[in-house]
Amino acid sequence: MKLPAPLIEGRLMRRYKRFLADVRLPDGSEVIAHCPNTGSMLGCQPEDARVWLSTSDNPKRKLKYTWELVETAPGEVACINTARPNAQAREAIENGNVPELAAYQTCRAEVRYGTEKSRIDLHLSCHEYHPDAWVEVKNVTLCEDGQGFFPDAVTTRGQKHLRELMAQARAGERAVLFFVVNHTGINSVRPADHIDSVYGVLLREAKAAGVELLAYRAGLSGPQGPDGDISLGEAVPVVLDA
Structure with a gap:
Protein backbone atom coordinates (compact mmCIF):
# COMPACT_ATOMS: atom_id res chain seq x y z
CA MET A 1 0.00 0.00 0.00
CA ILE A 80 -0.06 8.33 12.64
CA ASN A 81 -2.91 8.45 10.10
CA THR A 82 -5.61 6.27 11.67
CA ALA A 83 -7.50 6.15 8.37
CA ARG A 84 -4.80 3.81 7.00
CA PRO A 85 -4.75 0.64 9.20
CA ASN A 86 -8.03 -0.89 7.99
CA ALA A 87 -6.91 -0.56 4.38
CA GLN A 88 -3.47 -1.93 5.26
CA ALA A 89 -4.97 -4.99 6.92
CA ARG A 90 -7.46 -5.58 4.12
CA GLU A 91 -4.80 -5.33 1.43
CA ALA A 92 -2.51 -7.76 3.28
CA ILE A 93 -5.32 -10.27 3.76
CA GLU A 94 -6.59 -10.07 0.17
CA ASN A 95 -3.04 -10.38 -1.20
CA GLY A 96 -2.47 -13.56 0.81
CA ASN A 97 0.18 -12.01 3.04
CA VAL A 98 -1.55 -13.09 6.25
CA PRO A 99 -1.37 -16.91 6.25
CA GLU A 100 -3.74 -17.18 9.20
CA LEU A 101 -6.52 -15.58 7.12
CA ALA A 102 -5.64 -16.83 3.65
CA ALA A 103 -8.63 -19.15 3.09
CA TYR A 104 -11.30 -16.48 2.67
CA GLN A 105 -12.82 -15.37 -0.63
CA THR A 106 -14.97 -12.40 0.41
CA CYS A 107 -14.10 -9.39 2.53
CA ARG A 108 -16.61 -6.75 3.61
CA ALA A 109 -15.99 -3.68 5.75
CA GLU A 110 -18.05 -2.08 8.51
CA VAL A 111 -20.53 -4.92 8.96
CA ARG A 112 -22.97 -4.57 11.85
CA TYR A 113 -22.81 -7.28 14.49
CA GLY A 114 -23.05 -7.99 18.19
CA THR A 115 -25.37 -7.15 21.06
CA GLU A 116 -23.66 -3.80 21.65
CA LYS A 117 -24.43 -2.64 18.09
CA SER A 118 -20.85 -2.53 16.86
CA ARG A 119 -19.45 -2.48 13.34
CA ILE A 120 -16.68 -4.95 12.63
CA ASP A 121 -13.77 -3.57 10.62
CA LEU A 122 -13.51 -6.61 8.32
CA HIS A 123 -15.88 -9.55 7.86
CA LEU A 124 -14.37 -12.51 6.00
CA SER A 125 -16.36 -15.36 4.51
CA CYS A 126 -15.69 -18.36 2.29
CA HIS A 127 -18.34 -21.10 2.21
CA GLU A 128 -20.93 -22.59 4.52
CA TYR A 129 -18.55 -25.23 5.87
CA HIS A 130 -15.92 -22.68 6.92
CA PRO A 131 -16.64 -20.33 9.84
CA ASP A 132 -16.74 -16.63 9.07
CA ALA A 133 -13.97 -14.48 10.52
CA TRP A 134 -14.73 -11.25 12.34
CA VAL A 135 -11.63 -9.05 12.30
CA GLU A 136 -11.20 -5.97 14.49
CA VAL A 137 -8.22 -3.81 13.46
CA LYS A 138 -6.16 -1.73 15.90
CA ASN A 139 -3.32 0.68 15.14
CA VAL A 140 -0.19 0.36 17.31
CA THR A 141 2.26 3.28 17.43
CA LEU A 142 3.25 3.53 21.10
CA CYS A 143 6.81 2.20 21.39
CA GLU A 144 8.94 1.90 24.51
CA ASP A 145 12.38 0.30 24.07
CA GLY A 146 11.24 -1.85 21.17
CA GLN A 147 8.02 -2.91 22.88
CA GLY A 148 4.74 -1.85 21.33
CA PHE A 149 1.79 -1.10 23.59
CA PHE A 150 -1.94 -0.81 22.96
CA PRO A 151 -3.90 1.27 23.74
CA ASP A 152 -2.13 4.61 24.22
CA ALA A 153 -5.10 5.99 26.21
CA VAL A 154 -8.06 4.52 28.09
CA THR A 155 -10.47 3.12 25.48
CA THR A 156 -14.00 2.16 26.46
CA ARG A 157 -14.69 1.62 22.76
CA GLY A 158 -11.83 -0.87 22.55
CA GLN A 159 -13.14 -2.66 25.63
CA LYS A 160 -16.54 -3.00 23.93
CA HIS A 161 -14.89 -4.47 20.83
CA LEU A 162 -13.22 -7.14 22.94
CA ARG A 163 -16.54 -8.12 24.51
CA GLU A 164 -18.12 -8.39 21.05
CA LEU A 165 -15.26 -10.54 19.76
CA MET A 166 -15.53 -12.87 22.74
CA ALA A 167 -19.23 -13.34 22.03
CA GLN A 168 -18.48 -14.26 18.41
CA ALA A 169 -15.82 -16.77 19.47
CA ARG A 170 -18.17 -18.38 21.98
CA ALA A 171 -20.80 -18.67 19.23
CA GLY A 172 -18.41 -20.75 17.12
CA GLU A 173 -17.22 -18.04 14.73
CA ARG A 174 -13.61 -16.97 14.22
CA ALA A 175 -12.90 -13.75 16.08
CA VAL A 176 -9.63 -11.97 15.36
CA LEU A 177 -7.98 -8.92 16.87
CA PHE A 178 -5.53 -7.66 14.24
CA PHE A 179 -2.84 -5.25 15.41
CA VAL A 180 -1.44 -3.15 12.57
CA VAL A 181 2.00 -2.18 13.86
CA ASN A 182 2.72 1.17 12.26
CA HIS A 183 6.05 1.81 13.96
CA THR A 184 9.36 0.45 12.68
CA GLY A 185 10.87 0.25 16.18
CA ILE A 186 8.27 -2.18 17.54
CA ASN A 187 9.31 -5.84 17.80
CA SER A 188 6.34 -7.18 19.79
CA VAL A 189 2.96 -5.99 21.04
CA ARG A 190 1.59 -6.18 24.54
CA PRO A 191 -1.43 -4.68 26.36
CA ALA A 192 -0.72 -1.30 27.94
CA ASP A 193 -1.73 -2.32 31.46
CA HIS A 194 -0.11 0.84 32.83
CA ILE A 195 -2.50 2.95 30.72
CA ASP A 196 -5.74 0.94 30.58
CA SER A 197 -5.70 -1.97 33.02
CA VAL A 198 -9.29 -2.93 32.17
CA TYR A 199 -8.36 -3.40 28.53
CA GLY A 200 -5.46 -5.62 29.58
CA VAL A 201 -7.75 -7.84 31.66
CA LEU A 202 -10.29 -8.09 28.82
CA LEU A 203 -7.61 -8.87 26.24
CA ARG A 204 -6.40 -11.83 28.27
CA GLU A 205 -9.99 -12.98 28.79
CA ALA A 206 -10.55 -12.69 25.03
CA LYS A 207 -7.54 -14.86 24.29
CA ALA A 208 -8.76 -17.48 26.75
CA ALA A 209 -12.21 -17.36 25.11
CA GLY A 210 -10.75 -18.19 21.70
CA VAL A 211 -10.16 -14.75 20.16
CA GLU A 212 -7.11 -14.93 17.89
CA LEU A 213 -4.46 -12.23 18.29
CA LEU A 214 -2.41 -11.26 15.23
CA ALA A 215 0.14 -8.48 14.74
CA TYR A 216 1.84 -7.45 11.49
CA ARG A 217 4.34 -4.64 11.05
CA ALA A 218 4.46 -2.11 8.23
CA GLY A 219 7.73 -1.35 6.42
CA LEU A 220 7.57 2.45 6.28
CA SER A 221 11.24 3.01 5.40
CA GLY A 222 13.10 3.52 2.16
CA PRO A 223 16.83 4.01 1.48
CA GLN A 224 16.65 7.77 2.01
CA GLY A 225 13.87 7.77 4.61
CA PRO A 226 10.17 6.89 4.31
CA ASP A 227 9.21 6.09 0.72
CA GLY A 228 5.46 6.03 1.32
CA ASP A 229 5.10 2.24 1.25
CA ILE A 230 3.12 1.19 4.33
CA SER A 231 2.40 -2.40 3.27
CA LEU A 232 2.27 -5.00 6.01
CA GLY A 233 4.96 -7.65 5.94
CA GLU A 234 6.51 -9.21 9.00
CA ALA A 235 4.44 -10.80 11.77
CA VAL A 236 5.44 -9.84 15.32
CA PRO A 237 4.43 -11.63 18.54
CA VAL A 238 1.65 -10.55 20.88
CA VAL A 239 2.84 -10.95 24.47
CA LEU A 240 0.31 -11.30 27.30
CA ASP A 241 2.44 -12.22 30.33
CA ALA A 242 2.47 -9.72 33.18
Missing part, protein backbone atom coordinates in the same frame (compact mmCIF):
# COMPACT_ATOMS: atom_id res chain seq x y z
CA LYS A 2 1.40 3.36 -1.03
CA LEU A 3 0.73 6.74 0.49
CA PRO A 4 -0.08 9.57 -1.94
CA ALA A 5 3.14 10.70 -3.61
CA PRO A 6 5.21 12.72 -3.26
CA LEU A 7 5.53 13.01 0.50
CA ILE A 8 6.64 16.43 1.74
CA GLU A 9 9.18 16.47 4.57
CA GLY A 10 9.01 19.05 7.33
CA ARG A 11 9.54 19.67 11.02
CA LEU A 12 6.77 19.45 13.58
CA MET A 13 6.20 22.70 15.44
CA ARG A 14 3.09 21.71 17.39
CA ARG A 15 -0.11 19.70 17.31
CA TYR A 16 -3.24 21.36 18.66
CA LYS A 17 -7.04 21.09 18.70
CA ARG A 18 -6.47 17.37 17.96
CA PHE A 19 -6.93 17.85 14.21
CA LEU A 20 -4.28 20.48 13.42
CA ALA A 21 -0.49 20.57 13.26
CA ASP A 22 1.90 23.38 12.42
CA VAL A 23 4.80 22.18 10.26
CA ARG A 24 7.89 24.03 9.04
CA LEU A 25 8.94 23.10 5.50
CA PRO A 26 12.59 22.97 4.32
CA ASP A 27 12.29 26.43 2.69
CA GLY A 28 11.36 27.94 6.05
CA SER A 29 7.69 28.42 5.29
CA GLU A 30 5.09 27.21 7.76
CA VAL A 31 1.92 25.30 6.88
CA ILE A 32 -1.08 23.95 8.77
CA ALA A 33 -1.62 20.23 8.20
CA HIS A 34 -4.63 18.11 9.01
CA CYS A 35 -3.87 15.62 11.80
CA PRO A 36 -5.95 12.50 11.04
CA ASN A 37 -5.61 11.08 14.55
CA THR A 38 -7.94 11.96 17.41
CA GLY A 39 -6.04 9.88 19.96
CA SER A 40 -3.36 10.80 22.46
CA MET A 41 -0.53 10.05 19.97
CA LEU A 42 1.64 9.29 22.99
CA GLY A 43 5.28 9.20 21.87
CA CYS A 44 4.42 10.29 18.33
CA GLN A 45 4.65 14.07 18.53
CA PRO A 46 8.12 15.00 19.79
CA GLU A 47 8.97 18.65 19.31
CA ASP A 48 10.87 19.41 16.09
CA ALA A 49 10.46 15.83 14.87
CA ARG A 50 10.82 15.08 11.17
CA VAL A 51 7.38 14.56 9.69
CA TRP A 52 6.06 13.72 6.24
CA LEU A 53 2.92 15.16 4.72
CA SER A 54 0.75 14.11 1.81
CA THR A 55 -0.91 16.74 -0.35
CA SER A 56 -4.31 17.09 -1.97
CA ASP A 57 -5.46 19.25 -4.87
CA ASN A 58 -9.13 18.90 -3.91
CA PRO A 59 -10.50 22.48 -3.92
CA LYS A 60 -13.19 21.50 -1.39
CA ARG A 61 -10.59 20.71 1.27
CA LYS A 62 -9.77 23.42 3.78
CA LEU A 63 -6.23 22.11 4.29
CA LYS A 64 -3.91 21.01 1.49
CA TYR A 65 -1.60 18.95 3.70
CA THR A 66 -2.23 15.78 5.74
CA TRP A 67 0.21 14.56 8.36
CA GLU A 68 1.10 10.92 7.57
CA LEU A 69 4.43 9.91 9.17
CA VAL A 70 6.69 10.98 12.01
CA GLU A 71 10.23 10.09 13.05
CA THR A 72 9.80 9.24 16.73
CA ALA A 73 13.50 8.52 17.33
CA PRO A 74 16.55 8.39 15.04
CA GLY A 75 15.80 5.78 12.38
CA GLU A 76 12.33 4.95 13.74
CA VAL A 77 9.20 6.00 11.84
CA ALA A 78 5.50 5.74 12.70
CA CYS A 79 2.37 6.22 10.61
